Amino acid sequence: MTAAPARPRLVALSSVELADHLGEALDVYVAAMGYPPGTARQRRNLWLEHTRRSGWRSVGWMDPGGHLIGIAYGYSGGPGQWWFEEVRRGLAARGAARDPAQPDWLHDYFELTELHVRPDAQGSRLGEGMLRALLAGVGHRMVLLSTPEYAPRAPGRAWRLYRRLGFEDVLRDHRFTGDSRPFAVLGRTLPLPPAPERG
Template sequence: MRYPTSTARHRRTLWLDHSRRPGWRGAAWLDSAGTLIGIAYGYTGGPGQWWFEEVRRGLAGRGPDVQFWLQDYFELTELHVRPDAQGHGLGEGLLRTLLDGSPQPRVLLSTPEYGTQPPGRAWRLYRRTGFRDVLRNHRFTGDSRPFAVLGRELPLAPAQ
């Protein structure tokens, strides 16, 4: 995905840890030569996980109409398509494959805010597939960027 090598080295341990969590599922897209060009994965979210606790902090005091999001959800953790393969519907295909048949009734994810720029490809994909705002301009510990937490009920509506 053209991340710096140091990023992959740093995050490898985290990805491995995620792959051992309950409910982990992944989807991959290979080209005709068998080269990986896209990947998506996630797992069952729950108390004690860093992301769960960070979102719970953000939702604290906001009332029961938003607290339900943290009950029995699938966390979409990573979704990436190689830059030269973007713009052809692979991201949506991966998202649908990953979430198809999910035992959880809802899915949550976080994505950087787009600020004053027009919404980027990830935002357009999430909106197109029905994700709604759960938290906006949320600050995760250790990251200065504002993030949105988005969610929707499952299953996804069929593709248009």
């Protein structure tokens, strides 16, 4: 009889644990996003700085050898943060802040900053598992994220996941300062609905 293949484990990561696995986490990020390898080096300090933000939390998938194959983290968003101010600018430019039909997206939200699965492990709902674990009991009214309108690799995978989980458009074709690519900002209220039973 052959043993069933060992499955990856979903783990909560402390700031120290993420720092210990930072090289692997950044490799997952670079491979998943299709970025040049040098991007990992540029992001190191930013990711470490994020671990010190209020409400920061992280989860990942570990393979049986103890290597990260998925990584996700986020923190409490608020005024003064670069991302908050960029999204506020985008909403103001579109007059959304004055539209009573629009939810007050920037009030009391968790920013889902990173969510990545190594390409060879994609397609098994590992991304959804991390998203659900990260957002469980997060203590905010909303979750917001930004994602490229056009992913360089694996087009549409993140979009399909976010739409499946009920994320709505907050901003489309938004240009963050210093990045020429169009991004979408998506959001939804919390908590997430329970995962459907899968047979």
